[in-house]
Amino acid sequence: MDFHGQYVLEYILILGFSILVSLSSLSLVYDINELNTIMASARSGVLLGSEMDGLAIYPPDTFNNYIEKHPRLKSGSKIIFIKIIYEKDGYDPVYKKKKIKLKIYASTRSVYNADDRECMGDRINYYVRRSICKSFNTENLTNIYYNPAFSDNYFITTYNVVWV
Amino acid sequence: MVGVIIFHIDNMDKNGWVTIDFMVAFMIILVTIPSITAIISDRVETVNSVREIAEAKILEENIAEIIDMVYSGGPGCSYTLKMPPKIGNKSYSITINSTGVYIMFKNHIGTEFITPIRITKGKYSNILLEPDKTYNISNIKFRNNSNEIIIEKI
Numbered sequence: 569m570d571f572h573g574q575y576v577l578e579y580i581l582i583l584g585f586s587i588l589v590s591l592s593s594l595s596l597v598y599d600i601n602e603l604n605t606i607m608a609s610a611r612s613g614v615l616l617g618s619e620m621d622g623l624a625i626y627p628p629d630t631f632n633n634y635i636e637k638h639p640r641l642k643s644g645s646k647i648i649f650i651k652i653i654y655e656k657d658g659y660d661p662v663y664k665k666k667k668i669k670l671k672i673y674a675s676t677r678s679v680y681n682a683d684d685r686e687c688m689g690d691r692i693n694y695y696v697r698r699s700i701c702k703s704f705n706t707e708n709l710t711n712i713y714y715n716p717a718f719s720d721n722y723f724i725t726t727y728n729v730v731w732v
Numbered sequence: 733m734v735g736v737i738i739f740h741i742d743n744m745d746k747n748g749w750v751t752i753d754f755m756v757a758f759m760i761i762l763v764t765i766p767s768i769t770a771i772i773s774d775r776v777e778t779v780n781s782v783r784e785i786a787e788a789k790i791l792e793e794n795i796a797e798i799i800d801m802v803y804s805g806g807p808g809c810s811y812t813l814k815m816p817p818k819i820g821n822k823s824y825s826i827t828i829n830s831t832g833v834y835i836m837f838k839n840h841i842g843t844e845f846i847t848p849i850r851i852t853k854g855k856y857s858n859i860l861l862e863p864d865k866t867y868n869i870s871n872i873k874f875r876n877n878s879n880e881i882i883i884e885k886i
Contacts, residue, residue: 590756597763605767612775619782623789625835625842642843644789699778703770 599721603654603668606700606719610652610670613699617692618647618674640684647688648675650732652696657725665723670696672729689729700724784820788837791819795826795861796833796844799881802871803847807879810870812886817864826861828883850874851881859883 620626624644626634634641650673657667672692679685697714701707706718717724795813802809818824824837830851833844853859861867866886874880 601763601767605771608771609774612771612778616778616782620785623782623785623842625785625789625837625840627839628841631841631843643845699774702777703774 602719602721605703606668606722606724607652607654609699609703610672610696611649613696614649614652614672614674614692616699617695618649620695621645621647621688621691634687638681638684638687640679640681641687645676645678645688647692650674660723663718663723665718665721667723667725669725669727671727672696673732674729675732685731686728689731692729693726696726697724780820784822785837785840787819788824788835789842791816791824792826792833792835792842792844795828796846798869799828799833799846799849799851802869802881803849803879805871807871807873810868813861813867813869815861815863815865815867824863828859828861829857849879849881851883853883853885 621641622644624642631642652670652672654668654670657669659665660667672689674689674692676685676688679688694713694715697710697717698707700717700719701710701714704719707714709718710716715725798811798813802811815826819837822838824835827834827836828851830848832846835842851857851859861883862885868884868886870882870884871879872882
């Protein structure tokens with residue numbers, strides 16, 4: 569730079585090109601960041617859901633139901649979280665958001681009955697959806713079961729937990 | 733391109749320039765920090781919630797263990813139980829009957845099984861243990877040579 573404030577042409581070209589590349593990749597970065605936040609919130613929800621299953625402390629309606637139909641669940645169960653994945657499921661025209669479905673893989677060696685496992689899985693899915701809604705402040709957009717969950721650009725539902 | 737944020741004080745002239753590295757790094761931090769904050773706050777809330785519920789479960793299990801211990805100790809065995817005032821600054825309630833120990837905490841119910849035995853507090857068989865109170869749990873001989881657990885507030 570001389571005293572008249574001039575720049576080298578190559579510097580200007582490189583700077584302009586860098587800004588163009590950065591701006592064009594900004595939307596992709598934002599999308600990936602949102603997906604990362606969804607998955608991190610989902611993991612937090614899995615942690616809480618599996619701990620609630622493990623400690624066997626439930627809302628009164630659920631507790632009374634378990635006394636009659638799922639007595640095994642009145643005692644705690646150890647649950648091991650394996651992994652969580654998401655699958656893209658198209659676009660929802662009603663909510664104008666992209667759809668994804670979360671699938672959670674877990675393991676337990678203390679509960680063998682399929683109905684009991686489904687109850688535990690439903691609880692895990694509930695806390696996953698709740699955690700996502702809390703992270704994005706979208707609790708007012710969904711129902712009391714947080715189904716579906718919403719982020720800024722995604723409509724999120726869950727498969728039944730896969731017990732391995 | 734991001735690399736280390738370099739603050740060349742000696743390269744900033746009187747017109748207030750900053751390096752492009754600093755600007756790009758600053759923009760990336762601005763985009764990342766809100767999402768990290770949301771995740772961290774959610775995780776901290778989860779951990780606190782699990783900690784409180786675990787404390788409630790431990791209290792419930794301790795009471796069930798004390799009742800089983802008093803029962804297995806035979807007639808004359810007794811134990812003084814001091815109930816905690818709160819769990820995690822929240823109120824709770826414990827109910828005991830012959831089927832088990834039940835805790836109500838944060839609008840959730842849990843139960844712990846005990847040895848099937850007659851448990852009474854005066855004429856009541858469904859006993860509420862209040863927070864911050866002290867109780868004497870004792871094993872006495874009941875009619876027909878069976879045992880009974882009596883719970884009395886001290």
